[in-house]
Amino acid sequence: xxxxxxxxxxxxxxxxxxxxxxxxxxxxxxxxxxxxxxxxxxxxxxxxxxxxxxxxxxxxxxxxxxx
Numbered sequence: 001x002x003x004x005x006x007x008x009x010x011x012x013x014x015x016x017x018x019x020x021x022x023x024x025x026x027x028x029x030x031x032x033x034x035x036x037x038x039x040x041x042x043x044x045x046x047x048x049x050x051x052x053x054x055x056x057x058x059x060x061x062x063x064x065x066x067x
Contacts, residue, residue, distance in 0.1 A: 019027070042048070 019030070022030070
């Protein structure tokens with residue numbers, strides 16, 4: 001039974017985001033990446049992807065730019 005309680009603090013320390021031997025710069029970069037990955041992502045596949053692929057290419061509406 002003491003094994004269960006011994007593992008819990010280790011899991012809690014990991015959830016706070018502390019990594020042994022990590023510099024302040026590495027910690028900041030890791031936290032930034034985690035924040036970016038936590039942001040909502042656009043839908044993938046299906047109708048949305050077909051609509052995106054069917055868009056007019058950038059600059060196609062300005063034929064004078066192709067010269």
